[in-house]
Amino acid sequence: MEILFLAHRIPFPPDRGDKIRSHHVLRCLSAMAQVHLGCFADDPEDRACEGDLAAMATSHLLLERRKSLPVAGLEALAGGLPISVTAFRDHRMTRWVEKTLRERPITAIYLFSGQMGQYVPDDFSGRVIADLVDVDSAKFEAYGAAGRGFRAWMERREGRLLRAEESRIARRSHTTLLVSEAEAALFRQRLDDLQCAVAALGNGIDSAFYDPAVVIPEPEMAGWPAPRLVFTGQMDYAPNIAAAERAIGRIMPLVRKRFPGASFHVVGRNPPASLTRHDGRDGIRIWGRVADVRPFLAAADMALVPLEIARGVQNKVLEAMSMGLPVVLSPGAATGIAAQDGREFLVGTDDAALAEAICALAAAPSRARSIGLAARGWIDAHAGWPAALAGLPALLGLSKPGISDAA
The missing domain is CATH 3.40.50.2000 (Glycogen Phosphorylase B;)
Structure with a gap:
């Protein structure tokens, strides 16, 4: 054939x-x-x-x-x-x-x-x-x-x-x-x-590749105070740009009221000027293109994926889950992933709910670790x-x- x-x-x-x-x-x-x-x-x-x-x-x-x-x-x-x-x-x-x-x-x-x-x-x-x-x-x-x-x-x-x-x-x-x-x-x-x-x-997803046990956290990012949130993706793609702008302008200010040291890290190629202008301000770091996204996931405390327009299954969510990260995400970003809200990730229906989920995880590191482990287990069982x-x-x-x- x-x-x-x-x-x-x-x-x-x-x-x-x-x-x-x-x-x-x-x-x-x-x-x-x-x-x-x-x-x-x-x-x-x-x-x-x-x-x-x-x-x-x-x-x-x-x-x-x-x-x-x-x-x-x-x-x-x-x-x-x-x-x-x-x-x-x-x-x-x-x-x-x-x-x-x-x-x-x-x-x-x-x-x-x-x-x-x-x-x-x-x-x-x-x-x-x-x-x-x-x-x-x-x-x-x-x-x-x-x-x-x-x-x-x-x-x-x-x-x-x-x-x-x-x-x-x-x-x-x-x-x-x-x-x-x-x-x-x-x-x-x-x-x-x-x-x-x-x-x-x-x-x-290749869970053997996206395995936190074989990845060294990115040292500069790991040096930021907790909680460190990460968003990954192709950053000249309109839904990713909108999601990052939503996180920067609407969600992170709510988080930083309770956790002033909280930071948001955008990792992905070709970020536009609307994003890069925020780099270095108010806990925002725009990394741009990197050789390997895994060290940045390993250095994060959780992933934030607030997509408002999402089609299909989001690989960025699967990758973060495979790396044992608790993921806080919008309903659209969760579409097509049969994990359970509250056990393998946390779904927030609006800005306030997403911020509250982030703060709840930041205030309870043991729960964050539990959700990250459950996410990794779900990937091993369902997503090869x-x-x-x-x-x-x-x-x-x-x-x-x-x-x-x-x-």
């Missing part, structure tokens, strides 16, 4: 949510078939990982994205298309896909993200698995509803056109995958063809990648004892 894997980003290094998932899916697929991988690089760091990609894939094409967002926007407006689709439209990828399908006995195409659905030829007769991960159209609809002016209009437009594209991909595919049962249920509700097969394929991806062989038409078709 030979598989064509198409991803909007190179699955290396696995250092952000989408890359973590695509990396482990690619690893699973390459263990059972020859895989031909077409994907895009965002920056020189991505290009530097091409050797890792070549070691796992039988053949590959890695393209640097040349199209700027303004150019993609103009092209999308002219063509009546979603911007997030035109941003990844490249004739070089189209030609490589056509050549690979012509020369190799490809029996299945695995799409990772809706942006790559445009590359599946209409006449391909094999099985197509579309891993959309999240319902992106719903995310843009939420942006549009919360905003105003031209940007909100563009986001509403993006949501409407992406919804149509997601439905088209679902009709074209043997099965459409989402990251959780909740996300899959939302997708089914939005489909214009109820006969499409939709299933959940959850995320996992082998279990999460056990259904892939059946989805791709390979027989494997004990695995049924997830659709």
Whole structure:
């Protein structure tokens, strides 16, 4: 069996949510078939990982994205298309896909993200698995509803056109995958063809890698007074920016009334000026890109994840739980994680509730340790990648004892 894997980003290094998932899916697929991988690089760091990609894939094409967002926007407006689709439209990828399908006995195409659905030829007769991960159209609809002016209009437009594209991909595919049962249920509700097969394929985590027993805390961060709160993620991503700004402007002031030494540490690449201007003020530290997020998790007393717009399962929550951190989070950030509120993490419905949960943990270190240990135990029992991806062989038409078709 030979598989064509198409991803909007190179699955290396696995250092952000989408890359973590695509990396482990690619690893699973390459263990059972020859895989031909077409994907895009965002920056020189991505290009530097091409050797890792070549070691796992039988053949590959890695393209640097040349199209700027303004150019993609103009092209999308002219063509009546979603911007997030035109941003990844490249004739070089189209030609490589056509050549690979012509020369190799490809029996299945695995799409990772809706942006790559445009590359599946209409006449391909094999099985197509579309891993959309999240319902992106719903995310843009939420942006549009919360905003105003031209940007909100563009986001509403993006949501409407992406919804149509997601439905088209679902009709074209043997099965459409989402990251959780909740996300899959939302997708089914939005489909214009109820006969499409939709299933959940959850995320996992490498708990041996995210293990506090093998990580040395980041020394500078560990030197700050307790409680030290951490938020991790890609910091040029709008929901992460909004969550960090919420923590800085609305939650931490409430916490610091009771614990004046409390600090909030933002760890992740490309933080915007709206965040970096807070660095060094009122217990805020903006670290930016780091080589390894684990030492920062190890140096923290708890993780704060106050996402207001969240789709799918948050890897940042799983990573913090695996590192034995008590996690205080919003209901959206907890979606798709079947841990128990009050035992493996603490959910706060508003700013005051989140601040109160943080203060309660800071005032009772033994309870914080208990929740962190319970979180680590839950990860060990429920969130490994082998279990999460056990259904892939059946989805791709390979027989494997004990695995049924997830659709």
